[in-house]
Amino acid sequence: MNRTLAISVYGITVLFFTLFFAYPIWHTVREAFVTPEGSLTLSYIKELFRNPIYVEGLINSFYMGLFTTLLCLVIALPLALMANYWDFRGKELLNSLILVPLILPPFVGALGVRQFLGQSGVFNTFLIELGLMDAEAPYDWLGEGQLFGVVLMNALHLYPIAYLNISAALANVDPAMEEAAENLGCPGIRRLFRVTLPMIMPGVFAGATIIFIWSFTELGVPLIFDFSRVTSVQIFDGIKDLSGNPFPYALVVVMLAATVLFYLLGKWLFGGTVGASTGRATTGRSLKTASPLANLLCIGSFVLVTGLAVLPHLGVILLSVSEQWYGTLLPQNWTDQHYFDAIGHPLTLNSIGNSLKYASLATAVNVILGIAIAYVVVRTKLPGRQFLDAISMLPLAVPGLVLAFGYLSMTREGQPFDFLILGENPILILVIAYAVRRLPYVVRSAAAGFQQTSVTLEEAGQNLGCPPLKTLVKVTLPLIAANLIAGGLLAFSFAMLEVSDSLILAEQSQYFPITKAIYALVTSLGNGPHLASALGVWAMTFLGITIVGAGVILGKKLGALFRV
Amino acid sequence: MVSIQIRGLVKRFGNLVALNRLDLDIASGELFFLLGPSGCGKTTLLRSIAGFHLPEEGTILFDGDDVSQVPPHKRETAMMFQSYALWPHLNVYKNVAFGLEERRVKKTEIKEQVEAALSMVKMDGLGNRKVNQLSGGQQQRVALARALVVRPRCLMLDEPLSNLDAKLRIEMRTEIRRICKEFGLTAIYVTHDQKEALSIADRLAVLDGGNIAQVGTPEEVYRQPRTALVAGFIGETNLVDGKVVCHSEGNIHVQTPVGELAGRPSDSAWLPEPGEAVAVSIRPECLSIDSRPTTRNAIAGKLTESTYLGEVAHYSMKVEGHAETIHLSELNPRRIIRGAGETLCATAKPEDVVLLPPR
The missing domain is CATH 3.40.50.300 (P-loop containing nucleotide triphosphate hydrolases)
Structure with a gap:
């Protein structure tokens, strides 16, 4: 790639991020500090902290983020350690199944959790039948413990991110580092705490950061659980009267500030400056063959966690094929009617079409931009290319809700970007929103591809008279096709599942993507939840296929996609 | 300790x-x-x-x-x-x-x-x-x-x-x-x-x-x-296979593709009998260039490569009937022989010719 082209890629990327990343954030921040008369003010922020409902929302959001992160680590760390040290039966299979929950849309799963933990849900029914609970006064698990339900659902969705990060970090630890500790008299558990854990801390922290940001600002799950005392839902509710009400803006700003603050705090506490390990590993790690007891422990743990994580979605499947399911262990009557109704419903077919359209356009943008950015970062010596790499990773660190809100406010009538809404069609801004948030995955996988492919292959092509760009297309891209497909598939499926942008930016029902259609169905009366489940099952089937594809193609490298 | x-x-x-x-x-x-x-x-x-x-x-x-x-x-x-x-x-x-x-x-x-x-x-x-x-x-x-x-x-x-x-x-x-x-x-x-x-x-x-x-x-x-294996691993050596011909004057004579060599077993407890197969090891520095072609333990071949390193010169030569190249080195060389194909003759003292069990 010649210098001019590299500079243009650089320029376009910076422009893209200025317009669709920095500007929406700035737009939101400004609204929170400027009065309708145009003077600067801190009163909105102050007012917000005086309002006990908003303060409670922030505290709950913090708990939601913190407990989800902790629970994810508690689930993932033992599993990753087992897989790192032991060889047990069915490890390959269990190792990939453990990742499946990541692609099950959590707010669809929440439907299933309600079915299990609701007052007349399966769990209570079970307890009543055992005689452990009074049928007249069933315990309201979700009423009393909405936060618990939300945290559990989030954690069962997000723990694979922690698992992938911890596994990758453990794999990078030179076994000699651990042997040196043992050799100097520090075995077993003590070694784990003195040597292994401190060394993998950066990896753990990287995973924990993404989980925290994700769950701190999670919108879909608390919405379905009807848990309105969290900031994300308060912002969502505030959108209805956006014009004139500065509080949603103020809330977004506080949320963004808190995210940055927690990130820096975490980095200071745990990130440390642990350097890369010195020298290369000289001894391969020899896995211990698990004893029968350890075999049982490993297999049991993996099956238990995967099972628990999949359970809500099994509930969704059951719900989608049940005529009635209330106060019984299993649905009373079975039916396939909901699937036909779902297809006949004006919302559903439309929304599947919309989602496919939005997600594939966004993926196309991602792949083109991702290849260009990765190429400039890996293959050129352009000054400031690390900056390009850094900004392309930024969307991972900014809550989707904050961006969604910014897009909404910058495309309102009279704002500079209102031309992005075509009539009432939000397709352009949704594609941009989807693309910005998923760009990091594609850049990372493309960059990994470029790094693994020797530059001499390209030089050989050019040396034989093929111009640089053509060489890229004829030689390099086919070689890194696997990385690109995997990154693209991941971007595609996360776009299909997207909640914040979809719920906030699609306002007319004919433009609803799947997620918003599910949300609309859930909140509608009658067989809405059943239809929503049926639609959810359609969506999950789609995603299952794409992610298994990505996993097969990318193998272990999947973990590298989830690092900041 | x-x-x-x-x-x-x-x-x-x-x-x-x-x-x-x-x-x-x-x-x-x-x-x-x-x-x-x-x-x-x-x-x-x-x-x-x-x-x-x-x-x-x-x-x-x-x-x-x-x-x-x-x-x-x-x-x-x-x-x-x-x-x-x-x-x-x-x-x-x-x-x-x-x-x-x-x-x-x-x-x-x-x-x-x-x-x-x-x-x-x-x-x-x-x-x-x-x-x-x-x-x-x-x-x-x-x-x-x-x-x-x-x-x-x-x-x-x-x-x-x-x-x-x-x-x-x-x-x-x-x-x-x-x-x-x-x-x-x-x-x-x-x-x-x-x-x-x-x-x-x-x-x-x-x-x-x-x-x-x-x-x-x-x-x-x-x-x-x-x-x-030890001879080849510790230091460099020339290994030649051969058969014992006879014992004389404390040396054992071995018929090899590079000529008859007189040497001694590395293990004094081991005395190979005439007719027995052995391997012979001669270190490159034990071979010295000698123009008199009739001396004992002489190996003659055609020079294939010479390398001058200052304190030492390395030569490789090819002996007819023997597949492996013979290496020799000369300490403090006054001049280097450069002509590839030139005939070279080298000799070794019997105490530097080591007999080993066959490979």
């Missing part, structure tokens, strides 16, 4: 036999080298002595106590790893102090001992450095200090110098010997660099296929190799 006896040690990895009924004695205070081609089992043996591998059969005795099943952290050996294995989350001081902390040594004593250890490896005052701020040589010194500071019963060195440049390697190997002798340490040193072994070892063992091929002092192993 500890003496080590190894009896009938067997270690398998799946179907691969890494150590095959191996016996070895290492005396207290000895700087002992393990050498051999890759895959010969030297690292496996070292790691077994340190306790990272538990043997399937056989025993390892430390001063007569069986430690075969003792876990690594209770063996009180200290290993210096090839990759150094310095923990990046701890600074230099903390890395060195680690083993003492595990031994519950008092804080004040730890400070004293760590400082003494750092000064011994000439790293005084660098305790606060991060490990990744150190050069390769400095990391190597820290790793040595970390192993020495716990006063191990046996110091283990696993190719400790392989990541250093040539000059530093020579400096450090002398340093390691100095420190080992100063403490009277029993030390076991794995390397594939025979110069390292020859220059500082008290004794060395050459391993082959999971077994000891030969144990001895550097001079013994170099001058009287017991097998063709």
